[in-house]
Amino acid sequence: MKDRTINIWQAGILLFIIIFANKILVLPSLLYSGANIEGMFCYLISFLLEIGLITLFIFLKRKYPTYSFSKLVKEKLGVITLKIVYVLIAFFFFCKLILIYNVTYIFFKDLIYKSSGNFLFLICLLPIVNYLAVCDLRSFGRTVQLFFPIIFIILLFCVITSFIGIEGMPLFFQSNVSDVFLTTIKHTTAFGDVIFLFLFMDKIEYKKGDGKKLFFLATFAMTFVCMIMLAFYFSYTYTSFMHPYAIFEILGKVKDYGGLGRIDVVAVILVMILTYLQMGIYLKCFTLSFHVVFPKLSDAYALTTFNGVFLILVFLLIRNLERTITYGENFLPYLSLISFVLIPLCVIVFLVMRRKKNGKD
């Protein structure tokens, strides 16, 4: 299906949603294990890199408003480079899909559906995610627009109520700079999803001043993530590493101390909605990249490839949280080179080439 364009708000909402991917469940606890309370700086460093990627996107969009990223790579760097870059991007989103699926599955299994197997979860998730991937981008944009107020209200509720559970002060300055940077590198895998903007570059309607809207929604999402992380660290302090599911745990804390009943269910609903949409975006990026690598093959081939390999890997990889974290910490960080090195490098090359061409003219 040929995707129709989306407006900047819809792109911004997609960005808002993707910024939460893999950051509000297990990451805060893992960062605390690596860098204590200074784990919050890992978030800040990675978010700064993501802001840099968004800036590069806006810059590129301004210079090439009608171009797609694939067309730019093809024209400036050749077909072989295009294929290599897009194979890597497809691989990147595929691996992230496996990670987010694993973490969410284990979260739901641990906390709610103890007796339910992987099969049930796949039935609930895969058809919808597949549909979201093949549906028109504008329809997807409208869907996320519709869900945005719900997500926003739930997030606001989570953040406000989580601050009730805060007690005590953690010990600062326990980790050194190298701890912070090593932990950041180890967990960069949770970041860098914003490169989806480059893939949808030609499908985003962009007018002068629209960059501010993107920045606004991105920083808004990042602020929410940071607030959730802070509420988590200040609520649990020295035992933060013992609580694997941050957003769920902070509401659990309020439930225990505020006498508000089982409000942690709100976090479960939020995680559910976000997972569907985030996986939809990931898979859409995968199919788009697949289509660039194999232009003659339809979306059906992309989805068949994805579903086949995904099912095999998911059944091989899903065992427990420890195994998922090993996969995320030891293998995936290398893939972050794609989002934080390869894409910026391509953009810089385009811009330099354009400047040289302008100079010659």
Next chain:
Amino acid sequence: MARIKEYLRILTKSPIILIAFFIILTFGSISLGKNAEINQYAIVTAIGIDKVENSDNEVEISLLTFVPVAQQSFTEKYKVIKAKGESVSEAIDFAGLSLGRRVGFNHVKILVINEEYFSDNASVEMDFLVRDKNLALSTSVVCTDAKASEFLEAVQKLDSESSIKIDDIIEFNNEYVYSNESTLETFYKGLYGPSKSSLVSFIALSDNSDEGVTVSANNGEGQAGNSGSQSSSQSEKTIQNDGSTILCREGREIRHLNSEDMKKINFLRGSFVRGSITIENFSDEVFHNARLTFDIYESFINKRVKFENNIPIVNADVKVYVKLTEAKEDDLEIKENVDYKNMSEKAVNALEKEVKSIIKEGLDILRENQCDIIDVYTLLYNHDPNAMQNFLKSLEDEEDYLNHIIFKISPQIYSS
């Protein structure tokens, strides 16, 4: 036909409808086909852990389990299920076998541990429970001098004989100056914090006691969950929550604190809303050699820290809101409306002196046991990490830092 086509067109064009459709269809049909959770899981509300006599490794687990019984009255039925195993997890498996259900920990509110077992190495013994994701870390932890299984049997009786629930009793501990509410979370927070110290509530279970709540208990052949046995003889047990608390360091019991000790420590922590202060032999314009008791309505403590010549100084401003509730004096008569009577300056001074003395005694307890329950370490370290490290290096024993910190207490008494 046209309408169906139109409907299908809308369906295929709106992913949101499809999403809703899929969720309802899959979750709905699966839920309908499943057994009721109550038939799969045993709802446990309290866990007891005991050491098995004459065995180094075996543990005994007692589970206070909700038993669903069809009845018209409001009372919930509970049974105590016991099982032994080489480890806590094995004992729980055996308990599940006895119950014919999986043991569900989602509703557990208290964890009762025998004091002897606890004092060995509590953090190691509770390891399984912390790893279990279904057991909330907000579960209250209680130590008892009796067997944990006996304690749970008494709790079961208490629940069936009255509306008093043990978890309510423990939860209320936080309100009073004489006690402390301990949970798995507070225990581990203390253990993993810089002070490595934590407090655990202690509730005694005795045969004859003048204080506490008395419940009937079975003797002889009466077994848990078999309380109706005709061969059992009735006696009485008293659950005595007098604020006693166990002071732990590095997960091990180091001192048994009574309610008076807790009062002293809680004034330093500032985490209570109810209690009382008594001043003896007080004389002013109204009273002569009177014994005055004031109710505390609120108490706040604000700690400010600084370093002077490498010595840490903690300035603690304690604000206490009190009201005179009891006065004992020979020939005392109430001649005016006491509600409108302001406290005399003398009374305020006497109370300030009393608060200062209470806090000093509390500090002495903490210093003596090297237990930084009030976590001044964090305050000082966050204030100036380098100065704190220098200070610690200057000490012969770094663990003994509390004895070398200067505390300046400034109590302020307000009449409410």
